[in-house]
Amino acid sequence: MTDFVCIGVPYSLGEKLDERNEVAAVRDSGLAQAIGATWVDITPDFAASLDPVTAVNRALAHTIIAHRDRVPLILAGDCTSAIGAAKGLLGDDGLGVVWLDAHGDFNTPETSPSGFLGGMPLAMLAGRGEQHLMAGVELPPLSEKNIVLTDARDLDPGEAASLKTSAVTHLPDIHDLLTAPLPSTPIYVHLDVDVVNPDEMPGMSYPAPGGPSLEETAAVIKRVARDGHVIGLLVGLWNEDLVSDDRALQGTLKLMRAFVDAVQA
Numbered sequence: 001m002t003d004f005v006c007i008g009v010p011y012s013l014g015e016k017l018d019e020r021n022e023v024a025a026v027r028d029s030g031l032a033q034a035i036g037a038t039w040v041d042i043t044p045d046f047a048a049s050l051d052p053v054t055a056v057n058r059a060l061a062h063t064i065i066a067h068r069d070r071v072p073l074i075l076a077g078d079c080t081s082a083i084g085a086a087k088g089l090l091g092d093d094g095l096g097v098v099w100l101d102a103h104g105d106f107n108t109p110e111t112s113p114s115g116f117l118g119g120m121p122l123a124m125l126a127g128r129g130e131q132h133l134m135a136g137v138e139l140p141p142l143s144e145k146n147i148v149l150t151d152a153r154d155l156d157p158g159e160a161a162s163l164k165t166s167a168v169t170h171l172p173d174i175h176d177l178l179t180a181p182l183p184s185t186p187i188y189v190h191l192d193v194d195v196v197n198p199d200e201m202p203g204m205s206y207p208a209p210g211g212p213s214l215e216e217t218a219a220v221i222k223r224v225a226r227d228g229h230v231i232g233l234l235v236g237l238w239n240e241d242l243v244s245d246d247r248a249l250q251g252t253l254k255l256m257r258a259f260v261d262a263v264q265a
Contacts, residue, residue, distance in 0.1 A: 001264070002071055002263050002264055003036070003037070003069065003070040003071070004032075004035055004036070004037035004070055004071050004072070004073055004260065005037055005038045005039075005040060005067040005070040005071070005072050005073070006026075006027070006031070006032045006037050006038070006039045006040070006072075006073045006075065007040050007041075007042060007060065007063050007064065007067075007072050007073070007074045007075070008023040008024075008026075008027060008039065008040070008041040008042065008075050009023065009041075009042055009056065009060055009074060009075060009076040009077060009081050009084075010022070010023040010024070010041070010077055011044070011052075011056045011076075011077050011078075011081075012077040012078040012118075013052075013053055013078060013080060013117060013118065014051070014052025014053040014054075014055065014056050015052065017077050020077075020239070020240045020241060021240055022075075022077070022237040022238060022239070022240050022249075023041075023075045023076075023077070023237065025240070025246075025249050026075050026237070026249070026252065026253070026256075027039055027075075029249065029253055031253055031256060031257070035260050037070075037073065038067070038070070040063055040067070042056070042059040042060050042063050043059055044056045044058070044059040045058070045059065049136065051132065051133075051136060053080055053117070053133060053136075054132070054133055054136030054137065056080075056081065056084065057080070057081065057083045057084030057087065057133060057136065057137050058084065058136065058137055059084070060074065060081055060084030060085060060087075060088060061084045061085075061087035061088040061137055062088070063088070064084075064085065064087075064088025064089060064232070065088050071230075071231060071232060071233075071263060072085075072088070072089075072232045072233070073232075073233050073235070073256060073259075073260070074232070074233065074234040074235065075235055075237060076234055076235065076236055076237065077236075077237060078118050078236060079101070079105055079118055079121045079122075079190070079192055079236045080117060080118060080121050080133065081234060081236075082121045082122070082125060082188075082190055082234060083121060083124060083125070083133045083134060083136075083137060083139060084137060085188060085190075085232060085234045086125055086139060086142065086188055087137040087138070087139040088232075089186070089188050089231055089232045090139065090142075091186060093185055093186055094142075094143070094146065094185040094186070095142055095146070095185055095186055095187075095188055096142075096146035096147065096148075096182070096183025096184070096185040096186065096187045096188070096228075097122075097125060097142060097146065097147045097148065097183070097187070097188050097189075097190060098148045098150070098177070098182065098183070098187055098188070098189045098190070098224050098228070099122055099147065099148065099149045099150070099190045100150050100151060100174070100189070100190065100191045100192065100195045100217070100220070100221075101122075101149070101150075101151060101152055101190070101191075101192040101194065101195050101236075102151055102152070102153055102154050102192065102194040102195050102204075102206075102207075102208035102211055103119060103152060103154050103155070103192070103194070103206065103208065104119075104122065104149060104152040104154075104155045104156075104159050104160070104163055104170075105118075105119055105120065105121050105122040105123070105192075106120075106122050106123045106126075106128075106149070106152075106155075106159050106162060106163050106166075106168070107119040107120050107123060107129070107156060107158070107159045107162075108120060108123050108128050108129025108130065108162070109129055109130055110129070110158070111129075111156060111157075111158030111159050111161075111162055112156065112158070112159070113156055117130075119156075119159075121133075122147070122149065122168075122190075123162070125141065125142050125147070126141060126142060126144050126147060126166065126168065127140075127141025127142075128162070128166075143167075144166050144167035144168050145167045145169075146183040146184075146185050147167075147168045147169065147183075148168070148169045148171065148177070148180070148182065148183065149163070149168055149169070149170045149171070150170075150171040150172075150173075150174045150176070150177045150195075150220070151171075151172065151174050151195045151211060151212070152170060152172065153172065153208050153210055153211060154206075154208035174195070174211075174212045174216060174217065174220055175212075175216065175220070177220045177223065177224065178219065178220060178223050182224060182227060182228040183228070184229075185229070186229050186230075186231045187224070187228045187229055187230045187231065188230075188231065188232050188233075188234070189221070189224060189225070189230055189232070189233045189234070189259070190233075190234050190236070191221065191233060191234065191235050191236065191255060191259075192235075192236035193235065193236060193237060193238055193248070193251065193252055193255070194206065194207065194208065194211075194236070194238075195211060195212065195217060196211055196212060196213070196214055196217050196251060196255075197210060197211040197212060197213055198211070200213060200214050200247070200251060201214070201238070201247070201248055201251045201252075202238070202242070202243055202245075202247055202248055203238035203239050203240065203242040203243035203247075203248040204238060204239065204242070205239045205242065214251050214254055214255070217255060218254060218255055218258035219258075221255055221258050221259050221262070222258050222259070222261070222262040223262075224262075225258075225259050225262035225263045226262045226265065230263060233256075233259055235252060235255070235256060237252065238252070
């Protein structure tokens with residue numbers, strides 16, 4: 001029987017989301033109790049770091065390591081928490097990444113039209129572009145050949161060019177991940193819920209039209225969790241300020257439950 005720990009990261013780019021309750025909504029849903037999981041909210045030490053995003057990632061990594069005997073289910077306000085997740089999960093056998101996202105998050109300062117840090121974490125994990133967050137948690141770059149990106153239907157031109165010449169496996173059709181080879185290493189699954197068609201998953205800060213349905217996404221998550229050596233999941237959450245109902249919460253819970261049930265099976 002697999003044991004889980006739910007880890008709340010209610011921060012976006014190092015800023016506490018005091019007036020938004022996405023993480024709290026998942027906590028209050030009863031999912032943790034239903035799967036027998038402990039719930040822990042991270043406690044960053046902002047005084048120990050000049051960079052608040054680094055402080056958040058250090059706290060996340062330390063929390064994962066403190067619960068090493070459990071599979072972490074990380075609920076995060078943005079995708080930069082992938083750095084702390086990878087640091088906490090990385091072991092002697094390396095770490096592979098399966099990244100589900102409407103965006104590539106493969107920009108660097110040179111390719112990004114906006115310079116938005118939240119569009120760069122996957123590139124950072126691969127050792128590309130800005131590396132101060134990686135250095136801040138003492139995380140070495142991961143091998144591109146062990147990274148699988150699926151969907152990423154909304155790419156900036158320079159980002160798309162970088163991705164094309166990289167060793168990252170990009171599967172634009174999420175259905176290909178139902179049969180595609182998975183990394184042979186332990187796997188970190190990164191699920192930004194904006195990968196789901198916004199008609200079913202409202203409240204995205206950066207919505208991208210189209211995309212797979214909830215059912216299609218759940219099927220892919222089940223396959224990865226069933227066939228891969230998955231050791232952790234991070235869920236990048238919706239923006240509560242942009243919703244008027246609970247569809248985003250219920251969709252997120254559906255995807256998380258699909259993951260948990262597949263791991264348990």
